[in-house]
Amino acid sequence: MKATFAPVPGEGRRVALGVDDVGDAELAAMVADLWGTDGVHLVESGAEPVAYDVPSILTGARSWVRGRADAGDGPREFTFFVKRVHHWRHSPAFASVPPEIAEWAAASVPWRAEPLVYTSDLADRLPVGLSMPRALRVEERDDQTAVLWLEAVAADPVEWSAADSARAARLLGRLAASARVAPLAAIDPQPWHVRGFVAGRLAHTVLPGLADEATWRHPAVREHFGDLRLDLEAVVADLDRLADEFAAARHLTAHGDACPNNLLRREGDQGFTLIDFGFWRPQPVGFDLSQLLVGDIQVGRQDADDLPERAAACVEAYAAGLADEGLVVPLEEVRRGHAVSLMLFNGLPSLPLEMLQEEADLAGQGGVDDDFRARLDHRARQRAGIARYALDVLARTDP
Structure with a gap:
């Protein structure tokens, strides 16, 4: 589905991302990395939540970031999938955990596998026939959350x-x-x-x-x-x-x-x-x-x-x-x-x-x-x- 976004005259226009956003310079660098070029000029960009109806206790947000950039041969489109993962104490579902077992429950569900996998070389080790999206940026935070900027993958x-x-x-x-x-x-x-x-x-x-x-x-x-x-x-x-x-x-x-x-x-x-x-x-x-x-x-x-x-x-x-x-x-x-x-x-x-x-x-x-x-x-x-x-x-x- 195509989306239309307003041009980006400065930072802060990808409001759907909230605190998960990056500056325009960082976004342009990720686009350049994605395209395998030295640099790009960011023309326009925007963000919107991903329509997804399967809840997950380890996922805080899913967003599309789309836009256009110019690597010297005219503007073309780019897309990223941005995902925030977290310790499940950040999930609304954690509120239903009885207080007397909250600490034990908090320690019972691992949450860091995804950022660790995306910063590993697993993609180079997978058997032929399996692949994984490329991570352009993985940011782990002190509050037990991590934000992943991934290439968009087409699916049949x-x-x-x-x-x-x-x-x-x-x-x-x-x-x-x-x-x-x-x-x-x-x-x-x-x-x-x-x-x-x-x-x-x-x-x-x-x-x-x-x-x-x-x-x-x-x-x-x-x-x-x-x-x-x-x-x-x-x-x-x-x-x-x-x-x-x-x-x-x-x-x-x-x-x-x-x-x-x-x-x-x-x-x-x-x-x-x-x-x-x-x-x-x-x-x-x-x-x-x-x-x-x-x-x-x-x-x-x-x-x-x-x-x-x-x-x-x-x-x-x-x-x-x-x-x-x-x-x-x-x-x-x-x-x-x-x-x-x-x-x-x-x-x-x-x-x-x-x-x-x-x-x-x-x-x-x-x-x-x-x-x-x-x-x-x-x-x-x-x-x-x-x-x-x-x-x-x-x-x-x-x-």
């Missing part, structure tokens, strides 16, 4: 096919096993352990909803999840064992949030551009398959009807990607790693609790319309598809 807008998912799975397997990438797998020094996730996210937001009779009386939950309740409760009873199995599994490099939204399918070739490295770290083999398979289902962009078939193909493709890099891992190990990760991070949290809360809020503000009820019912059915598959693959791989 066509809906993903099963073949796209399998191709991405194979590349994620190559990423996991790459000896060149491995030295950067633990680039974020902040400790993270699955026990913190269980004691935090699951214990405080997921398990109370699973244990609440009111949740199961809700018509959409009763219809779509009713036959899954006993099996999900059995997983909760076995949660400590699953967490121990997760922790003891073979760990490899993981993107951490490898949903289709963070794997930009490049126009004109078969590759993908990785973005959003906030949860980058070593994780159990097969970890990245979870978000690849169910990330779009969770947010309502894809149906779960063919999930078992897509998953089977992706597990095999991921194992093939590991072998491409010289690491032969039994298919059973990949499938079990996928099963345990999926259950902990997507299966147990599959109930649409956030929409049930939204419905209660709407009811208190005057009423819930039929459109919302239809969306809630659809979301519950798709989320139940995730839970059903997660329970099935966990049971079939249980050693």
